[in-house]
Amino acid sequence: MLLYSDFSLTELNTFNLEAKAELYAEISDKSDIESFVRKRKYLEMPRIVLGNGSNIVFSSKSFKGVVLKNSIKGIEVLEENEEQIVVKVASGEDFDSFVEYCVKKRFNGLENLSGIPGSIGGSVVQNIGAYGVEIKDYVQEVEYYDFTDFCFKKINASDCKFAYRDSVFKSVMKDTFITAVTLRLYKKFQPVLGYGNLMERISGINVLTPMILRKVILGIRFEKIPDYKQYGSAGSFFKNPEITKSASEKLLQQFPMLKTYETEDGKKLKLAAGQLIDLCGFKNIVEDDKVTVAKTNALIMINLGGATGKDIVNFAKKIQKSVKDKFGIKLEPEVVIC
Ligand code: EPU
Secondary structure (H helix, E strand, O other): OOEEEEEEOHHHOOOOOOOEEEEEEEEOOHHHHHHHHHOHHHHOOOEEEEOOOOOEEOOOOEEEEEEEEEOOOOEEEEEEOOOEEEEEEEOOOEHHHHHHHHHHHOOEOOHHHOOOOOEHHHHHHOOOEEOOEEHHHOEEEEEEEEOOOOEEEEEEHHHOOOEOOEOHHHOOOOOEEEEEEEEEEEOOOOOOOOOOOHHHHOOOOOOOOHHHHHHHHHHHHHHHOOOOOOOEOOOEOEOOOEEEHHHHHHHHHHOOOOOEEEOOOOOEEEEOHHHHHHHOOHHHOOEOOOEEEOOOOOOEEEEOOOOOHHHHHHHHHHHHHHHHHHHOOOOOEOOEEO
């Protein structure tokens, strides 16, 4: 394992933000983590694990600390019978390539998560979700290295405290390096079609297969989510805020056009952050020719070219203030700002 100083991260974040890491190491194998921790002096420095850089904002041009880039690869089928497949995937694998692999092999369940940029490790930290499915629905176990006591461990999905874009790896188990994720997938194809107008989109299709569903999902994403290869972005910038049902009554009296969705436990309502930002007029605001939100979805902030992390963070603050002033709602970032 090689350590680099002043290493450029510009190509390693989908926002295309110019940034350098004080120290950088590529982790291609579990043994690389052990080699890194043997260099005790580096353990004192702040540390982040970088997957595909698709959900991160480097707020400064220089990250003062160590960036450990996750490049651990490998897919292994652990169990297979007529009904299920248990598959272990290394955390540095590209998330969508894994989804495509599963769809092709008819390891069913992940179709609705097609097209999400990111790594397998990041998908678990964030409990990524789209079109009515979250990765937590299929995770069985997560393997990780714990920097607090320097050893490899495993945790059952039931202990991962998965919630909307949240897991234990964002809080109490932040100081870890996820190495592999074990998922249980299914031979029987049971499409999840309840989200938005998904049902409508497949209505003309005679025989729905996992691959066709993947293509439909990729089509919807293509229409709504700009390609980060064209304009730097990190997908949804904020989480969709949750409010109590009683708070929603007052809000909906004032703004009857607001879309609401029940949370999974049915106790609260979720608002569409994209709609709130849209209604504040941000689709028509471009900051210094550098930052704006996507015309197709105001929840996605885009770097038109040359924006710095600071520009992104300042624009985010502007959005938060505007949404707070108009609706009394606090937007929380979905991206990781470091
Ligand atoms: N809307 C507007 N104006 C906008 C954007 C959205 O009115 O500018 C409305 C839409 O018409 C729709 C509602 O808001 O009725 C929700 O929009 P959409 O279905 O596009 O979903 P979203 O809330 O913007 C969430 C996830 C996405 C995920 C989609 C589909 C979060 C933070 N984002 O977006 O995830 O792909 O649902 O399930 O939960 C990501 O996490 O990076 C991400 C892209």
